[in-house]
Amino acid sequence: MKNILKNRIYIIILAIFPLKGCNNLLQEDPPSNISLANFYQSEEDALVGLYGAYSNLYGLVSQAPNYGEMVADDMTISPIVPDAFEWDEFTFNSEVTNGLWSQCYSAINRANEVILYTEGIDFEGGRKADIIAEARALRAFYYFHLARAMGGVPLYDSPTVGFDNIYEPRSTEDAVFDFIIQDLQVAADELEPTSPSGRLNSDIANALLARVYLFRNDFQNALAHAETVINSGRYRLLDDYADLFKPENDNSPEHIYQIQYLSGESNNPLPGRYGPRAPSGPYGNSFWAGTTVPGSYAPSAEFIAENPVSYRRSMTIADHYEHIDGVTGIITMQEVYGGSFPYYISKFNDREGELQSGVNYTVFRYADILLIAAEALNETDPNNPKKYEWINRVRERARNGVESDLPDLNALTQDQFRTAVLEERRFELAFENQRAWDLKRRNLFLDKMRAQGKNVEDFMVTFPIPDMQTQLNPNLEQNPGW
Template sequence: MKNITYLTGLMMSLALCLTSCEGDLEENPAGNISIANFYSSEDDAVAGLYGVYNSVYSLYGNTAINYGEVNADNATVSPNVSDLFEWDEFTYSNEVTEGFWRSAYDGINLANEVALYTAEIDFDEEKRADIVSEAKALRALFYWHLVRTMGGVPIYETPTIGFDAVDTPRATADEVYSLITRDLGEAALELPETSLAGRLNAHIVNALLARIYLYRNDFENALVHAKRVIDSGAYDLFDDYAHIFKTEHNNGIEHIYQIQYLSGERNNPIPGSFGPRALPGPYGNSFWANTVVGGSIAPSIEFTDDNPISYRRSVTIADSYEHIDGVTGTITMEEAYGPGVYPYYVSKFDDRASELQSGVNFNVIRFADVLLIAAEALNEVDPADNNKYIWINRVRKRARNGVETDLPDLAGLSQDDFRTAVLEERRFELAFEGQRAWDLKRRGEFLTVMRAQGKNVEDYKLLFPIPNNQVRLNPNLTQNEGW
């Protein structure tokens, strides 16, 4: 169904090319003239596009987990480490978004270059239009991450040249969303329905639009775009929930859009971030994996207490594991760390044999998410339509894996009870995939939930800060209130 080809090698080749040509590209601010001269053929346009995709990596992996999970109620920092403590306790400074901001705007500028210069190259009209549309859709993806994180930000639709537009003020959030939905809407009509793994196509763009419209509480449009994906017949659920997160099932039937990783070339840091970190003691420093892993993030007590018994839960978190040596046998978390210290770890991303060179792809959006988006949106648009139960119960049926007493089908709920049910279903189905904080924020429940967990979260921390360095550089760039 989908042509499974990795972009990683192409991206690495591009990076090496750009590095080897560094001396030729240092004549700023005339550098953009060199960039313009680079775009002279279809191959150049494709190479430029892969450069934009290379920037997309900065949005996902640990970045998505920090902003969407550690900054919410599902995850907490492992009691054995403190390297993410400021995220867990909402004590980060107003410099925390500097790298995120720079990466996003680097990606936006690269996308603008591709869109502008590709349009001037003489090659097949349809292919040219696809590349331009794909670049603009990627630009929209960067803006989507910026606006939901920090609110309105400066908009650039053409490449920056020298010091032009360094004093561009912030657009409103509505203006940024208007650009995002315009570019993605055009891409949904322009792009083909299939693509190489890791590249956007019409179905992926429709899935992203469904998520964005849901975040905006535009339920009618969220439903329209979710149904386009569902009705396409291009995707389905894996029979086994565990298959979603395994290297051998990358780019499978459920994966609408994944960030591509390849072990030994571009490694996914997520398995090592969630695996339990070894401490000095009877099991040595390599009991869970062949090396000592980062082990920074653990499931919160609230998550483990609230997560109902099911096969899905058994895949998501674990209280024991087999020693990596294959001899010692089963070790419980209590044996390794002591009673109550670290009773569970997040096991759904386990790639123990190669955790520091993991080739597991990162899920940006998958079919279960789209089913839940459709169910939630339909509950708001037409609560009497029973298709909402068909969609949510497909997810629950897979999660119980044949055990009929677990997660029974939902039926006959009030509109408000269904709202609660679908939010909880998203919490456990999409756990630790970077969605939880954003779901709570769009539903207006973030502050209440986090304060109930004992966290001191001021109202203004619904938004992250504009980096101080950017405010100093741009006199027209105002800081978010409270920062």
């Protein structure tokens, strides 16, 4: 049975005690801080605050495809329901990031409250240190989302009190990443390697450090933290690629960290966005699922053409499906859409769950760590054959016994391996919201987008600071171009 962040107890607690956090500018009235200080009296109170910081993760999940996939080369809007057009065509304005900003800074403020007030509670020191370290890891996670999207942002290492520290200017991008790394290193050193499902631990902190260092092109440190996870022996690839995305396999040995969902209680909004939504006509809206699904996303023509034949491809995109009634039989996308929508993203099929999907959202899985290690080793020790072992383990699973598909790599130049591992990440992690970040860190983003005919200006490598924030805080400077 899933442990949904301590059996989802934090949802009940938040309903009766909504922790104060910013939705716009990290503002709090002084009375709320007095109340908070009085509230933090026990270990249980500290955990309530911690679960409050976790709760913002759900807001990030719904936004992740726009930032990680829609603005990249593999995913586009559904031709039937073009409800993300502005992302796909880069016509969004400076308000587009307000949701990300609000979610992250609200959570950062909650984490800061936990860090500050837990220190003054009298309970066993080791457990206290763990709660504080966990809050610091969460704070780092949210800051990573902000810095990766917008560059340097204001740094807050304590909760806001009145109007004393709400007008912080932007810190440099380097300073923000140094802050992130410091928090994660504390968590990696302090926390236990395992934890209840949905909670952070030292393995997750090391996985996040590997991703942070990879984004910064610090390959030596990316390799070190990826190897820490690999050498732990606690993770392995599942035998069947398709099993990764089924609700019954949530929190499997391949899933290093997942945000927890439970059908009918806390529903993952993403699977329904990937399924094909039927147009009006003979199939109505009940052919793929029992209810109308949003069907917002579709694989791009480039992804369809460039994804090599393999079992993994067949599990990622599909040009047909079986009618949900189990009687009608196989229906082709050509039959329903007449060629305008030739493939849909089948990777996250939770057709029975429909709009109440209980499949978890995966933040880290073992294949990602293997590919981070392979890429980093290629940059630091290109003649080391270990890089082939790591990448070929991923390819072996992807071909599923068909030896002619995705053969093992060997004898590549350093530059050839760079291309190969980036492409392996593209197809292994397809639609898992990593592609845009991979292109940006490799300085390939603008070329890839322009090759697709997108009107992308140079400054669009980073996202804008929300206009609302620059208007409220006179010390905030907008990213150039926005």
